Amino acid sequence: MADLYPYLKELENKKILGINPPVFDFAYFDLWAKPLGLLYILQWLRDRGNQVKLIDCIYEARDRAKTFGRYAPRRRKMEKPAPYRDIPRNYWHFGLNEEEFISRLEGLEKPDVILLTATMTYWYGGVFWCIEHLRRVFPGVPILLGGIYARLCPDHALLSGADHVQTGPFPIEAPYPAMDLYKDPEYGISITSWGCPMRCDYCASNILCPTFSQRGVDEVVGEMEFQLLSGSMTDIAFYDDALLVNRDEHFYPICEQIEKRFSHIRFHTPNGLHVRRLDEKCSEYIYRTGIRTIRLSLESVDPEVQKESSSKVSRHQYQRGVENLLKAGYHHEDLETYVLAGLPGQSVEGIKETIAFVKDLGARVRIAQFSPIPGTSLYNQALKKVPALAEEPLLHNNTVYSSWVSKEIPPEELQDLKDFSRQ
Numbered sequence: 001m002a003d004l005y006p007y008l009k010e011l012e013n014k015k016i017l018g019i020n021p022p023v024f025d026f027a028y029f030d031l032w033a034k035p036l037g038l039l040y041i042l043q044w045l046r047d048r049g050n051q052v053k054l055i056d057c058i059y060e061a062r063d064r065a066k067t068f069g070r071y072a073p074r075r076r077k078m079e080k081p082a083p084y085r086d087i088p089r090n091y092w093h094f095g096l097n098e099e100e101f102i103s104r105l106e107g108l109e110k111p112d113v114i115l116l117t118a119t120m121t122y123w124y125g126g127v128f129w130c131i132e133h134l135r136r137v138f139p140g141v142p143i144l145l146g147g148i149y150a151r152l153c154p155d156h157a158l159l160s161g162a163d164h165v166q167t168g169p170f171p172i173e174a175p176y177p178a179m180d181l182y183k184d185p186e187y188g189i190s191i192t193s194w195g196c197p198m199r200c201d202y203c204a205s206n207i208l209c210p211t212f213s214q215r216g217v218d219e220v221v222g223e224m225e226f227q228l229l230s231g232s233m234t235d236i237a238f239y240d241d242a243l244l245v246n247r248d249e250h251f252y253p254i255c256e257q258i259e260k261r262f263s264h265i266r267f268h269t270p271n272g273l274h275v276r277r278l279d280e281k282c283s284e285y286i287y288r289t290g291i292r293t294i295r296l297s298l299e300s301v302d303p304e305v306q307k308e309s310s311s312k313v314s315r316h317q318y319q320r321g322v323e324n325l326l327k328a329g330y331h332h333e334d335l336e337t338y339v340l341a342g343l344p345g346q347s348v349e350g351i352k353e354t355i356a357f358v359k360d361l362g363a364r365v366r367i368a369q370f371s372p373i374p375g376t377s378l379y380n381q382a383l384k385k386v387p388a389l390a391e392e393p394l395l396h397n398n399t400v401y402s403s404w405v406s407k408e409i410p411p412e413e414l415q416d417l418k419d420f421s422r423q
Contacts, residue, residue, distance in 0.1 A: 002164045004144055005171060007039070008113075014050045017111035018042045018181075021118065022057040022095030022128035024078065026087075026399045030070045031270040031398050032237030033058070034189050037147065037170065038117040039177030047174060052264075053111070054181040055104050057095035057126070067264060068292065069186030069235040081125065083394045087404050095126070098133065105137040116162065119148035121374065121393040124156065131161045146170065151208055151375040153393050169209065176223040180230060185313045187235040188227035192220045192254060196241035198274075202343065207375040214246060217253045225260060235266040237293075244277040251282075255289040266290055272297035272338050275313040278321035283328040294330065295366070296321065297336040301357050302350035305343060315357065322361050332362035341409065341417060342370035342402025344381040348413055355421045367420035370408075371398035382406060 002159045020035040035056070042052045075093045080091040093270035096104065114134060118127045131143060146166035150157040154167045172194075179185055195209035206212075224236060244251055258267070278286075286294070298318050299305060313321075318337075325335055337358045341351050351367075358365050372382035372389055373396065382389060387404055389395050395405050403411040 014112040024125035028094040043174035043178040117147035122397040184232040191239040268293035276317040277320040283324040287328040335363040349383040369398040
């Protein structure tokens, strides 16, 4: 384990290779996903005189076009790891296959340093797979592993074979992510703030970034402008966990600049908006700015679950937020709402009540299955029931945790909830 910042800061005139690994999972959906932290670090290293290259195993395996600039990556069926063996679902390798990955590596000059990122804790299989091939093609080249998995599961990440594992926050000193390393990217990414002022019991945002801070408006707009120089982007997704905090000083000025300069671009908010802040003025700004994907954070109408969500929103606040968005110009089918399922002790009746409440208002439901994230208070609760979580990150997988690992919701009841939400 190490703080890699001092080491990387000394690099000059080096060849740096960044890698975003493939995903091994039951399902994978591109919610405008890019390895943001890695891209910022690569830009910072480039600004210091280094030559940087990127292999994104997901992006480079684009296959089927989806909506708003996204693609589904190629996939191939693979053998399920032991913890999943009894789960009656297919398991997939999403992204470049072995032959394609090795071919990409062999087509590069030997790098001086390799930076490998990892997001979900239960996607570490793709990380281990990459390191195995990297050792074969580039023996002796230092491999530095960072990302959410490394931060939340440092002891397990040490088993990957990486030379160093970044276990703490990394100072971001680049003005924008190195999105130009992608060939003809269809969408860009923007983060206007770091961290989140909320302290939800199931979320690791304040663990990964303990201090909430917002970037300057000019910096955010300049970042968008740089990415749009590619000429191929039609969409930009906001990565913020708290986009609407300090609306008057932060969000509204950004919206005004977007409306003035980027009116031809569609914008998206996949992480969920804080509904209590959606008054008439805010809803009008969102609509005028061209935000096409609206995800609302409700989680649950159950008072006990709401406490675990920092009491972010009440029934009345949610209803008023939906009404304001409709008044601003959105249609019911545009409004998608996250409803949590599978939390420790959560009742199926409470989930169904929340789904019915959202549907009665005409909005769409997106069930968000609980994943026990190390370091959160709900993870500690889950650990008491499933001690193996501490040793095996595969068990954190939100696709299988609530039904097959903790058995909070039997699979057939979870499917009934999904069917009910789609009706």
